[in-house]
Amino acid sequence: MAKRLPxxxxxxxxxxxxxxxxxxxxxxxxxxxxxxxxxxMVIACCDSRTAPExxxxxxxxDIFVVRNVANLVPPYEPDGEYHSTxxxxxxxxxxxxxxxxxxxxxxxxxxxxxxxxxxAEPLSSGDFIGRWMSLLxxxxxxxxxNELMTGRERQSALERIAIRYSLKNLRSxxxxxxxxxxxxxxxxxxxxxxxxxxxxxxxxxxxxxxxTTEE
Amino acid sequence: MAKRLPxxxxxxxxxxxxxxxxxxxxxxxxxxxxxxxxxxMVIACCDSRTAPExxxxxxxxDIFVVRNVANLVPPYEPDGEYHSTxxxxxxxxxxxxxxxxxxxxxxxxxxxxxxxxxxAEPLSSGDFIGRWMSLLxxxxxxxxxNELMTGRERQSALERIAIRYSLKNLRSxxxxxxxxxxxxxxxxxxxxxxxxxxxxxxxxxxxxxxxTTEE
Amino acid sequence: MAKRLPxxxxxxxxxxxxxxxxxxxxxxxxxxxxxxxxxxMVIACCDSRTAPExxxxxxxxDIFVVRNVANLVPPYEPDGEYHSTxxxxxxxxxxxxxxxxxxxxxxxxxxxxxxxxxxAEPLSSGDFIGRWMSLLxxxxxxxxxNELMTGRERQSALERIAIRYSLKNLRSxxxxxxxxxxxxxxxxxxxxxxxxxxxxxxxxxxxxxxxTTEE
Amino acid sequence: MAKRLPxxxxxxxxxxxxxxxxxxxxxxxxxxxxxxxxxxMVIACCDSRTAPExxxxxxxxDIFVVRNVANLVPPYEPDGEYHSTxxxxxxxxxxxxxxxxxxxxxxxxxxxxxxxxxxAEPLSSGDFIGRWMSLLxxxxxxxxxNELMTGRERQSALERIAIRYSLKNLRSxxxxxxxxxxxxxxxxxxxxxxxxxxxxxxxxxxxxxxxTTEE
Numbered sequence: 001m002a003k004r005l006p007x008x009x010x011x012x013x014x015x016x017x018x019x020x021x022x023x024x025x026x027x028x029x030x031x032x033x034x035x036x037x038x039x040x041m042v043i044a045c046c047d048s049r050t051a052p053e054x055x056x057x058x059x060x061x062d063i064f065v066v067r068n069v070a071n072l073v074p075p076y077e078p079d080g081e082y083h084s085t086x087x088x089x090x091x092x093x094x095x096x097x098x099x100x101x102x103x104x105x106x107x108x109x110x111x112x113x114x115x116x117x118x119x120a121e122p123l124s125s126g127d128f129i130g131r132w133m134s135l136l137x138x139x140x141x142x143x144x145x146n147e148l149m150t151g152r153e154r155q156s157a158l159e160r161i162a163i164r165y166s167l168k169n170l171r172s173x174x175x176x177x178x179x180x181x182x183x184x185x186x187x188x189x190x191x192x193x194x195x196x197x198x199x200x201x202x203x204x205x206x207x208x209x210x211x212t213t214e215e
Numbered sequence: 216m217a218k219r220l221p222x223x224x225x226x227x228x229x230x231x232x233x234x235x236x237x238x239x240x241x242x243x244x245x246x247x248x249x250x251x252x253x254x255x256m257v258i259a260c261c262d263s264r265t266a267p268e269x270x271x272x273x274x275x276x277d278i279f280v281v282r283n284v285a286n287l288v289p290p291y292e293p294d295g296e297y298h299s300t301x302x303x304x305x306x307x308x309x310x311x312x313x314x315x316x317x318x319x320x321x322x323x324x325x326x327x328x329x330x331x332x333x334x335a336e337p338l339s340s341g342d343f344i345g346r347w348m349s350l351l352x353x354x355x356x357x358x359x360x361n362e363l364m365t366g367r368e369r370q371s372a373l374e375r376i377a378i379r380y381s382l383k384n385l386r387s388x389x390x391x392x393x394x395x396x397x398x399x400x401x402x403x404x405x406x407x408x409x410x411x412x413x414x415x416x417x418x419x420x421x422x423x424x425x426x427t428t429e430e
Numbered sequence: 431m432a433k434r435l436p437x438x439x440x441x442x443x444x445x446x447x448x449x450x451x452x453x454x455x456x457x458x459x460x461x462x463x464x465x466x467x468x469x470x471m472v473i474a475c476c477d478s479r480t481a482p483e484x485x486x487x488x489x490x491x492d493i494f495v496v497r498n499v500a501n502l503v504p505p506y507e508p509d510g511e512y513h514s515t516x517x518x519x520x521x522x523x524x525x526x527x528x529x530x531x532x533x534x535x536x537x538x539x540x541x542x543x544x545x546x547x548x549x550a551e552p553l554s555s556g557d558f559i560g561r562w563m564s565l566l567x568x569x570x571x572x573x574x575x576n577e578l579m580t581g582r583e584r585q586s587a588l589e590r591i592a593i594r595y596s597l598k599n600l601r602s603x604x605x606x607x608x609x610x611x612x613x614x615x616x617x618x619x620x621x622x623x624x625x626x627x628x629x630x631x632x633x634x635x636x637x638x639x640x641x642t643t644e645e
Numbered sequence: 646m647a648k649r650l651p652x653x654x655x656x657x658x659x660x661x662x663x664x665x666x667x668x669x670x671x672x673x674x675x676x677x678x679x680x681x682x683x684x685x686m687v688i689a690c691c692d693s694r695t696a697p698e699x700x701x702x703x704x705x706x707d708i709f710v711v712r713n714v715a716n717l718v719p720p721y722e723p724d725g726e727y728h729s730t731x732x733x734x735x736x737x738x739x740x741x742x743x744x745x746x747x748x749x750x751x752x753x754x755x756x757x758x759x760x761x762x763x764x765a766e767p768l769s770s771g772d773f774i775g776r777w778m779s780l781l782x783x784x785x786x787x788x789x790x791n792e793l794m795t796g797r798e799r800q801s802a803l804e805r806i807a808i809r810y811s812l813k814n815l816r817s818x819x820x821x822x823x824x825x826x827x828x829x830x831x832x833x834x835x836x837x838x839x840x841x842x843x844x845x846x847x848x849x850x851x852x853x854x855x856x857t858t859e860e
Binding site for chain 2: 004028082088107123129190
């Protein structure tokens with residue numbers, strides 16, 4: 001059986017079975033019987049260092065999670081094509097009726113780095129990353145042109161701008177805008193410094209980010 | 216600051232800071248300095264009960280994770296549109312050079328359920344879930360038409376069929392097919408029973424699923 | 431006598447006499463007899479919240495301090511005019527032979543704010559602040575044009591850019607450049623978050639700033 | 646990180662963090678939120694022995710501080726050039742609306758010593774100190790010619806003359822003269838004996854200095 005899944009995953013699964021499942025077996029059973037009712041949807045990056053369940057110490061059932069490169073929400077486009085993130089939004093908001101949506105960005109994001117390095121060779125002839133990150137093109141150009149900032153500062157600036165852009169796009173979905181107007185859903189921005197684990201939260205008024213903890 | 220993020224996330228973050236971060240601070244720092252080098256990419260569902268980091272007891276840096284509704288991989292479509300999942304695949308395979316891709320399905324999947332209930336009202340006028348799950352249309356129709364199976368059996372059958380469909384689509388990406396032919400990447404299917412936590416792995420030859428451990 | 435100096439200064443002076451001077455009387459006497467030999471020069475802002483002696487808990491004799499609005503070093507201009515900051519640099523480097531020069535910037539800087547608000551009325555017909563902050567004009571324009579950043583982010587970016595600009599100007603002084611080339615003087619950048627007291631130090635290679643303490 | 650800032654400053658910062666910041670954390674936060682409102686501006690010397698925050702035991706937010714060599718105020722010159730000290734004056738008076746300006750001189754001043762030693766080699770080819778101290782040329786010549794006074798007496802005399810000269814220059818700024826006429830701002834002279842810590846205050850009528858406290 002070992003060959004059917006990577007060894008490190010099987011080892012991790014055995015650890016889950018031994019250490020965590022016993023305490024949550026009842027919870028899993030109830031969540032299967034009664035269905036999931038997460039209060040919060042999190043849109044996070046695929047990055048291996050930014051699992052929201054780790055950062056927020058989540059139990060099963062706590063958060064409904066989309067993960068795509070650079071935690072982007074594309075604009076509302078009801079064009080009959082399939083849209084992965086929009087489908088998840090529709091399901092979370094209209095079926096599960098989540099009360100919060102959190103865009104969770106992070107430092108050292110490879111997707112944001114790619115957006116700021118437009119001259120790089122595409123990763124494949126399909127240039128899927130290039131197309132995906134082109135959602136940020138105007139912002140990436142504006143930030144990338146500022147040579148007075150260091151590369152890291154440009155990266156950090158675009159990471160925050162991208163979160164605000166995704167929040168704006170969330171509001172372009174009529175069903176989200178309507179629920180927000182009624183006070184039934186709240187949109188949040190957050191950013192995690194993966195070098196220290198420090199979580200920064202966005203001020204909903206100003207769009208500024210500040211650390212949630214004091215040293 | 217509490218109002219900037221949902222209370223339950225802040226409570227979880229404080230728990231992470233107090234209990235988990237101290238033991239992983241050095242790891243986070245190294246992963247920030249040296250970059251991520253996950254060996255495995257996992258494509259899982261947004262469902263709040265199926266966090267792969269929980270199921271596989273992952274440390275930061277272990278797995279690169281896409282999460283969309285019903286853990287689907289669409290077919291290769293280099294059409295210049297933006298494709299969230301394809302972008303993540305391209306990045307994981309060609310930039311991070313992962314050695315494994317795991318499609319992780321699960322029981323009680325709401326997306327699969329929607330695919331089997333085609334007459335339901337769309338969740339919004341954009342019908343994003345309807346469009347997204349239409350990727351499974353031929354399979355959903357074939358399974359749905361089989362009235363000899365119970366509703367639960369049809370659901371479970373389509374969950375497995377969908378995993379094999381995504382594995383087939385993975386192989387439609389030329390760069391993945393090439394690496395698999397060279398033995399540099401391995402594709403896996405898995406399914407988790409959320410009512411018990413039991414993990415089922417797919418036999419790569421037959422496509423059958425069987426439980427990885429006895430309880 | 432109270433009218434000769436503001437009451438709050440006299441109260442503070444009496445506190446100095448009562449609490450601090452007894453422990454440092456001998457030090458003051460020696461420093462008067464033998465002259466000052468500070469190892470470090472600090473160029474800081476006039477801001478009432480950024481006294482370097484407070485931040486670095488300095489004893490008398492520790493640091494030679496210039497304070498001007500926005501802690502700027504103008505470029506080398508040996509034009510026969512009087513230049514306050516250049517005179518202090520010349521004295522510190524060539525007479526006192528300091529081994530370090532630190533440019534100490536800070537958050538919420540009023541001068542930087544003025545540089546980013548060029549349309550504001552001059553504070554007097556002489557427009558001294560406008561002229562002084564015009565040293566940063568190109569940078570202020572580049573940063574100010576980025577409307578995707580919040581006002582606070584633009585401010586923070588320019589605060590850091592200004593520190594790097596002053597470091598560059600320091601190196602335009604031939605006597606500083608020569609001593610740095612010989613390894614006899616080291617130039618540093620730092621920035622303090624006045625809302626938390628957190629000190630950020632500049633990486634001399636990349637120009638990036640990072641916090642000096644972990645929470 | 647230690648290499649990024651001089652060791653003695655990092656040690657001092659750690660002492661600040663451990664001993665002083667805890668008691669002033671709330672004050673720093675309020676000063677960041679509400680802005681600075683110092684009642685007093687102090688123009689002091691760069692000398693490492695004359696930090697006004699030490700001498701007046703100041704809390705953050707108490708005083709707005711210019712420090713240049715020999716605590717000089719140049720005359721009002723609205724010539725479109727950049728003037729460090731005039732810019733700070735304009736900002737303190739017209740933006741922060743300070744109620745007091747204190748010129749704080751001191752004994753053993755290296756700049757005053759240089760003004761009295763005109764034949765000395767310039768400290769660099771730019772002769773920035775020579776030019777800066779030339780603001781005092783007529784006074785320095787008059788005092789220097791008086792061979793009946795000892796060198797130390799000449800130095801001490803010029804230190805006081807320079808304070809009165811700076812006060813006169815302060816009044817050459819139209820916006821300061823106007824506010825003083827309205828009773829909205831008060832100008833002060835002070836001098837500190839760095840060998841004993843004794844503070845001398847200037848009588849605003851006569852220009853005489855006398856000690857503020859007996860030892």
